Amino acid sequence: MLLSFAQWIQFTTFFTDLRGSANVYPIIMSLHMVGIALFGGMILMTDLRLLGWALTKRSIADVVNQFRVPKRWGLLLTATCGILMAGSKAEEYYYNAFFRTKLILFAVVIITELVFYRSVYANPAALDRAPSVPANAKLAAALSVLLWTSIACCGRGIGYIEPPLDKIHAQIHVNHAALLASRDPYSLKGQDHADVATTN
């Protein structure tokens, strides 16, 4: 059922057009990275504050509360671009072990957020009042660093798994032969321009 959903969504007109565009896809990927710099940077700084390694002159409440809104904007940008990329290659991603791992890690992140929300994130002022940062807040921060770093690495890993060409019906096709030939600077003349093409 998941597979047929993936096939259906990637063949909607919207995602077919997105997949077929040579420039829109890398622009979306770039914006995904911009989102990671903003959102990832703020998550790391918040977690390092909870661990007592950074921004120690600022109260935890300031860091957690004031980063909340910009962090949500960063998450919105990153997630939107991620969904656009995944949707245009949904069937290929269905088979991708790194993408599957990434989805599982997202589920784990959501669970840890729910577990720690009340005691850590919803009430940061209480953490400032405690004589030292409570252990559960440090645990939440350490898990957050570990999980989000793993998610970023899984995202990078997705591109390293060759798509199962015998199973999928559409892909953003990278012509590896043209890439390899182009790496020899003396054989550039007379190259084909068919470096990126879309097959539906």
Added chain:
Amino acid sequence: MLITNPLNSSALAFPILECFHIVGFAFSIGTIAVVDFSLLGIGLRGQSPAQLSRDTWLWTLGGLVVMLFSGLMLFSSDPDMYYLNWAFLIKMVFFISAVIFHYTIHRKALSSDVPPANGKLVAWVSLMLWTGVIFGGIFIGFIYPGLGIG
């Protein structure tokens, strides 16, 4: 003479270095963006952008160092390809401009607790330069040297 780069003998070396590269830029560009947002009046309030930059500069520098060294190693895996890749060349122009800007004009704008009149302009230029670095980095993978845009 054939020189083999040990990085090319392992299939895992490149993706692992890329992960370090990404975490490095999350730290460096993330902290720079936080300071820039503060200059623009978004995000951390109750302290001056200068104070914030004094709290984050070490993390920015650490991220830059990780990003730079992992980047140099990535580059060393296939220098010919990068040299001929216009996205890489544009990225380097943005990167060098961004680093110079960061440690000259940007630093000067953050040297006083009272942000200068051009503080918002400095923040925008900084954000634009670093965004250019990111875009250049992603487009490297979509362009094959000498073959035009991917």
